[in-house]
Amino acid sequence: AGLLRLPTNQQWDAYLAHTADTVRLVEVQPVLIPWLAQTPDYTTALQTATSDTETRRTAVALLRQRQVELIMGEGVLRTPIGGSEVMSMQLDHLLRLSQRQSVSIRVIPTSAAVAAGRYGAFTMLEYPDHRPAVYRDEPGAGVFIDTTTEIAGYHTALKRLGTLALTADETRDLIMRINADYYRDTILNNGLPLTATAPVPDSEIDSPQD
Secondary structure, eight states, rough: OOEEEEEEHHHHHHHHHHTOOEEEEEEEEESSOOOGGGGGHHHHHTOOOTHHHHHHHHHHHHHHHHHHEEEEEHHHHHHHTOOHHHHHHHHHHHHHHTTTTTTTEEEOOGGGGGHHHHHOOOEEEHHHHHOOEEEEEEEEEEEEOOHHHHHHHHHHHHHHHHHHHHOOHHHHHHHHHHHHHHHHHHHHTTTTOOOOOOOOOOOHHHSSOO
């Protein structure tokens, strides 16, 4: 108990094990799409170790079976990881996730980025039978924290982030506006006429891709 530091080659197995019994996860990501909401193409474009099929299946299961809250910076939506087409699909995915009762997605506007950035990226893991834990990445390691004092500090951080973030409806509106630009760029880059964004079937969104 207290602090567990694991090297990079062990951190994801440990993270997935720690999520197994959670009832609620809150993932805060100032500079990337939260891991739980990344499409396979976005994750692949990042060239991270979390893009394998089995890991993506775990993310899909968590989104279906847990109460999940995702908080990210506005700049995350505007950074074209993988290009316009990858980002358009990614933002479509966020919009569909936001329609689920078990998923909350909120964005920190650029005007509050400095105030929010001081907290960095972390995930709060809450359990039914024991105290919460926090997971965060550090250079070369994954760190789990569950000391009472530090967890209280992270709860305070989440309350502060909640006051800085857009509402869920405001977040959806922002994502749609930004995605309209990605969609337009994707169509123009492919030499096609501009049309309304085509809906993406749930099966394409929720199924990990090889």
